[in-house]
Amino acid sequence: xxxxxxxxxxxxxxPASVALAALPHGAWALNTGQAKALVDKVVGEVNTVIxxxxxxxxxxxxxxxxxxxxxxxxxxxxxxxGPAGRSASKSDLNAYVKAFQGYIxxxxxxxxxxxxxxxxxxxxxxxxxxFFEVRSVAHLRGQAPFRLDWHVFDKSGKHLxxxxxxxxxxxxxxxxxxxxxxxxxxxxxxxxxxxxLQRAG
Amino acid sequence: xxxxxxxxxxxxxxxxxxxTGACSAPEPGAEFNDPHEAHNRAVHEENLAMDRALFGxxxxxxxxxxxxxxxxxxxxxxxxxxxxSDVINNVLQVRPKPAxxxxxxxxVNSTVGILGLFDPATAMGIYADETDFGETxxxxxxxxxxxxxxxVAGPTTERDLAGTVVDAIIDPVGALTGxxxxxxxxxxxxxxxxxxxxxxxxxxxxxxxxxxxxYAQMRLIYLQNRHFELGIEDxxxxxxxxxxxxxx
Numbered sequence: 266x267x268x269x270x271x272x273x274x275x276x277x278x279x280p281a282s283v284a285l286a287a288l289p290h291g292a293w294a295l296n297t298g299q300a301k302a303l304v305d306k307v308v309g310e311v312n313t314v315i316x317x318x319x320x321x322x323x324x325x326x327x328x329x330x331x332x333x334x335x336x337x338x339x340x341x342x343x344x345x346x347g348p349a350g351r352s353a354s355k356s357d358l359n360a361y362v363k364a365f366q367g368y369i370x371x372x373x374x375x376x377x378x379x380x381x382x383x384x385x386x387x388x389x390x391x392x393x394x395x396f397f398e399v400r401s402v403a404h405l406r407g408q409a410p411f412r413l414d415w416h417v418f419d420k421s422g423k424h425l426x427x428x429x430x431x432x433x434x435x436x437x438x439x440x441x442x443x444x445x446x447x448x449x450x451x452x453x454x455x456x457x458x459x460x461x462l463q464r465a466g
Numbered sequence: 467x468x469x470x471x472x473x474x475x476x477x478x479x480x481x482x483x484x485x486t487g488a489c490s491a492p493e494p495g496a497e498f499n500d501p502h503e504a505h506n507r508a509v510h511e512e513n514l515a516m517d518r519a520l521f522g523x524x525x526x527x528x529x530x531x532x533x534x535x536x537x538x539x540x541x542x543x544x545x546x547x548x549x550x551s552d553v554i555n556n557v558l559q560v561r562p563k564p565a566x567x568x569x570x571x572x573x574v575n576s577t578v579g580i581l582g583l584f585d586p587a588t589a590m591g592i593y594a595d596e597t598d599f600g601e602t603x604x605x606x607x608x609x610x611x612x613x614x615x616x617x618v619a620g621p622t623t624e625r626d627l628a629g630t631v632v633d634a635i636i637d638p639v640g641a642l643t644g645x646x647x648x649x650x651x652x653x654x655x656x657x658x659x660x661x662x663x664x665x666x667x668x669x670x671x672x673x674x675x676x677x678x679x680x681y682a683q684m685r686l687i688y689l690q691n692r693h694f695e696l697g698i699e700d701x702x703x704x705x706x707x708x709x710x711x712x713x714x
Contacts, residue, residue, distance in 0.1 A: 344710050376669060395708040407585070409593035412694075418707055427707055433694020434687050437705055442686050446679035465676070 295424055300397035300417040301390040303424045307335045307415070308385045308401060315381050324381065328374030337418070337425040338366045344427075345440040349448055349455060357455040364462035369440070371466035373429070382406050385413065396427075498685060499612050506615040510681045513620055514674060521663060524671035532660050539583055540657025545594065546575045546582025547651055551637045555597045559605040564595035599636070600629025604696050613685055621688035 314327040332338075342365035343350055343358075350358060383405035390399040396418040402410045416428035429436045444458070447465075451457040500506065522528025532540070549572040556565035571587040571594060578586045588594070603625050604610075611624025622630070634640065643651065663670060677683040693699075 340707065344707070372672070375672075379666070379669065394704060394706045396706070407588060409588065416705075416707075420707060428705060433690045433692075435690060435705065438686060438690070439683060442682045443678055446677070446682060450678055 295397065295417070295419040297390045297392060297397055299424055301387065301399050303335065303417055303426065304390070304399040304401060304415045305387050307331060307426065308387050311377060311380065312384050314377075315384070321378065321381070324378070325371075325374050328377040329370040332370040332374050333366060335425060336369075337421050337423075337427045338362075338369060340420060340425075340427050341369060341437065341440065342366065344437055345444040346448075346455075347441060347445065349453060353455045357459065360459040361455050361462070364459040365444075368462045368466035373436070375466075380405065390417075498689065499610070500685065501612050502614065506613065507681050509615045509617055510620075510684070512617065513615065514680065516618065517663075517674060521667070521671075524675035530664050532657060532664070534661070534664055537657055537661035537664055540654045541661035542575070542579070542585045542658075543582045544651075544655040544658035545585070546572065546579070547639045547654065548596075548637075549575075549594070550639055551633055552595070552597050554636060554638065555599055555602045555633075556595070558599075558602045559597070564597070567592060567595050598626070598629050599632040600626035601696055603629055613689065615681075615684075621684055623689075623692070626692070 310331050311328070314324050314331070317324070317327075319327070339362055342362045345365070346353075346361065350361075353361070380403060383403060385401050385403050388400045388402060390397050392398075393416070396416055399415045399417055401413045401415065403413050404410045411432050413432075414430040415426045416430070417424060417426045419425070420427075427437070447461065448455070448458055451461070517523070520531055530537075549568050552568045553565050553572070556562075556568060571592050574587040574590070574592065575582050575585055578584075600623075608625055610626075614622050614624060614627055616622055616627065619630075639651065640648065673683050673687065674680050
């Protein structure tokens with residue numbers, strides 16, 4: 266496990282920077298247990314909101330907050346924008362990322378509404394490529410349980426999820442399609458895209 | 467299987483022959499195998515217009531087409547009547563475990579569930595393992611073919627569409643019933659579709675009416691979910707965040 270290796274290296278007196286440089290990128294601060302712990306936390310908070318008995322609109326606000334706190338929204342925003350982000354000005358890009366944050370958390374916060382009356386159960390985690398996949402199962406009343414996977418990394422330095430896969434349907438892929446289509450409609454104008462995203466979701 | 471009439475068998479063999487030979491292969495490098503995109507988009511627009519008329523197009527004040535309890539009951543009946551067909555496909559796929567589960571469900575829901583009006587099997591934790599002849603074809607090694615959008619039913623593929631046709635022929639419930647029962651069964655199946663459309667109303671509305679390109683979203687969602695159902699977990703489709711050149 267990467268973290269064990271880190272600890273051992275630290276214990277034998279290697280400077281931390283040397284120890285970190287020796288490890289594969291992206292894996293140094295995160296292990297399977299920590300990835301699972303993050304999803305446990307997210308799911309625990311979602312379940313608490315569901316069980317709170319608040320009004321639906323109050324729940325949406327809570328779901329939004331959970332999304333902003335535990336997802337790497339900046340990464341999701343830039344990845345969804347794709348190559349167009351390269352030629353964009355810094356101010357356009359920043360405005361876009363900010364607008365995207367509101368848009369994505371409103372949109373997926375609202376999707377959590379389907380879990381009202383049910384619960385999510387976190388199962389196992391495993392390393393996958395350069396990150397970790399945490400599997401969970403959603404149990405909704407009167408329905409067969411369905412699978413919900415979380416992809417977790419620590420690229421930003423914090424443990425965050427960057428993708429949710431609901432029965433095979435991939436959030437990042439869906440957002441790339443969506444943002445790509447929005448940008449086409451606006452003839453590649455990222456400023457206009459940002460302005461419209463503030464109202465979308 | 468005695469319910470196969472001669473025409474049914476001939477139809478099945480013809481469909482399979484056609485499929486194994488005729489399923490179009492994807493263009494190299496293309497993200498989706500969608501050579502009929504222009505036509506598909508036109509059908510998608512017609513389907514959207516129909517959906518909007520029936521389900522309100524995402525407007526919050528739209529009354530449900532059927533009261534949800536009624537729709538759910540029709541959905542239960544339709545699901546139960548579809549179970550024998552699932553079992554046949556489970557057998558054709560040589561998957562005894564889901565065949566057994568689905569058989570138990572059919573027995574429980576037809577008896578305790580009063581001819582399928584209720585779904586006590588799900589409440590008991592015996593979940594449906596739904597399948598279709600499209601999946602059977604996949605198990606037999608038939609390629610997916612091109613993505614298609616058909617009137618009313620919406621997204622499918624060449625293989626799944628052929629599967630739907632074959633399912634209608636090999637359905638034992640259909641083979642054992644005639645009018646007027648067959649009309650009631652058809653009505654229950656439509657009711658089941660309405661129930662699903664209403665139950666996931668918000669999410670479906672947001673995909674159909676809030677997407678910048680609802681056609682592209684539906685195509686992505688249908689194909690990804692279908693691959694998941696078929697157990698195709700392609701590692702190449704797994705998105706690696708450290709290989710994304712645009713998110714550095």
